[in-house]
Amino acid sequence: MKIPKPLQFIIVVLVVYGLLKAPGLLLGKPIPQSVIFMYMLFVVIAVLLVMTATDESTEELFAPVRALVEDPSKRLIRNVVFIILPLTAGYIAYGFTKTGGGQAGLRSVHPAPPLEMRAYGKAFDLSTLVNPLRRLEKEDPAEFKRNVEEGGAVYFRNCFFCHGDKLDGIGHYAHALTPPPLPFKGRDTIAQLSESYLFWRIVKGGVGLPQEAGPAESSMPAWEEDLREDEVWKVITFLYDYTGNRPRPLGR
Numbered sequence: 001m002k003i004p005k006p007l008q009f010i011i012v013v014l015v016v017y018g019l020l021k022a023p024g025l026l027l028g029k030p031i032p033q034s035v036i037f038m039y040m041l042f043v044v045i046a047v048l049l050v051m052t053a054t055d056e057s058t059e060e061l062f063a064p065v066r067a068l069v070e071d072p073s074k075r076l077i078r079n080v081v082f083i084i085l086p087l088t089a090g091y092i093a094y095g096f097t098k099t100g101g102g103q104a105g106l107r108s109v110h111p112a113p114p115l116e117m118r119a120y121g122k123a124f125d126l127s128t129l130v131n132p133l134r135r136l137e138k139e140d141p142a143e144f145k146r147n148v149e150e151g152g153a154v155y156f157r158n159c160f161f162c163h164g165d166k167l168d169g170i171g172h173y174a175h176a177l178t179p180p181p182l183p184f185k186g187r188d189t190i191a192q193l194s195e196s197y198l199f200w201r202i203v204k205g206g207v208g209l210p211q212e213a214g215p216a217e218s219s220m221p222a223w224e225e226d227l228r229e230d231e232v233w234k235v236i237t238f239l240y241d242y243t244g245n246r247p248r249p250l251g252r
């Protein structure tokens, strides 16, 4: 009995796939899926080359495909196949968006800051650093309010793409980022942190994060090149003012 060409093709491809899968299934030593995918690509190309060596064999191999596309009586199957194919491809592509997003292991969302930080040509002692604008809150409320407003302008020029126009962490880019941008609203981010901590995070960004904040790369930019020192303090003041949070006092 002669096996039809298209079936031969499927059998050969399946057998090779089975062989590549065997070490994983039988010995518990799987070949990485990406490697199998690459091998299978070459196998399919090689088998196609062999099976299309002559005109007759090509004709025989593609007869079912040709029938599906051309035969008027196969209209229903044709429509079904042409709907299922793109849907399957879409589903597989969608699956890729999920992998890689997962975080391996634990990640510290608010890692411990260094004791000292260098920026703007000087050293900052983060354990004693206070927001220079804070004293204005009592001494000159009008001036304080002006600084908050300028901080708002800094925020909406630089930060809202990621952290959201409502400071809820859901900016336009947020969905594409791992780890996601943090919200400032609510009581569990900046309300738990001191202003010197925010100063460090904003000035040094994701690049300056210690190991414990890994393994994913944070997209939080380092702002020391783009914002002046006073602009950083202003935006910090804005974050607390807008969300109605109070900074955590130093050393507690």
Ligand code: HEC
Pocket: 109, 110, 154, 155, 158, 159, 160, 161, 162, 163, 173, 177, 179, 180, 181, 182, 189, 190, 193, 198, 201, 202, 205, 206, 209, 218, 219, 220, 221, 223, 235
């Ligand atoms: C490209 C996107 C992006 C932009 C723009 C951005 N951030 Fe971030 N930011 C992040 C991400 C992602 C995180 C969370 C990961 C991390 O902690 O590094 C974060 C974290 C932070 C944190 C730490 C909060 C905490 O609770 O520990 C602060 C503070 C912060 N951002 C402030 C700002 C300010 C202020 C600006 C504008 C000057 C800004 N960010 C602009 C992406 C961004």
